[in-house]
Amino acid sequence: MAEKDLKKLIEKALDMRNSSYAPYSHYRVGAALEAASGQIFTGCNVENSSYGAANCAERTAFFKAVSEGVHDFRRIVITGGADDGELQYASPCGICRQVMREFCDPATFEIILAKSTEDYKTYTLEQLLPESFGPENLL
Structure with a gap:
């Protein structure tokens, strides 16, 4: 993936905040x-106000995609911080990691934690959810 494509993805995540x-x-x-x-x-x-009814940004993105018939993913950028x-x-x-595990290959799916287009860290799902439980465990 081109660096400019990653920057655009980071900018979209920053905008979503x-x-x-x-x-x-x-x-x-x-x-x-x-x-x-x-x-x-x-x-x-x-x-x-009923805290359990809240939804994280990551799951919101996944649920939007799945509701439109998309089940194959490459990477996600996550940005976050306090208002002030x-x-x-x-x-x-x-919970978000487990949702990712449902649809993504742990070895190749990238999770990018970004503060800016220049300041970010990249992990695989496998790094953030080792020894995971997935759909193949139920077969």
């Missing part, structure tokens, strides 16, 4: 998910 609904935690997260086809699906975190603070490397929660 602006759509975040985070009145309780004040921690805004944006995500940009790239399908194997190159199509991009975005998401933001959506909180709820600097961006952090916003690592996906355990």
Whole structure:
């Protein structure tokens, strides 16, 4: 993948933070998910006064993609941080990692934690979810 394509993906994730609904935690997260086809699906975190009804940015992006029939993914960029603070490397929660595992090859799917287009870290899903449980375990 070209570096400019990665920068565009990071910019989309950064932009999605602006759509975040985070009145309780004040921690805004944006995500940009790239399908194997190159199509991009975005998401933001959506909180709820009943905390369990909240949804993370990563899952929002995945659910949008799956609802449109897409099940094959290359990588995701995640950006996050407090309303009044600097961006952090916003690592996906355990539930999001498990959702990724449902649809992605742990060895090749990339998770990019970005503070900016110049400041980011890249991991494979396998690195962030070792010894994972996936659909093949149920066969």
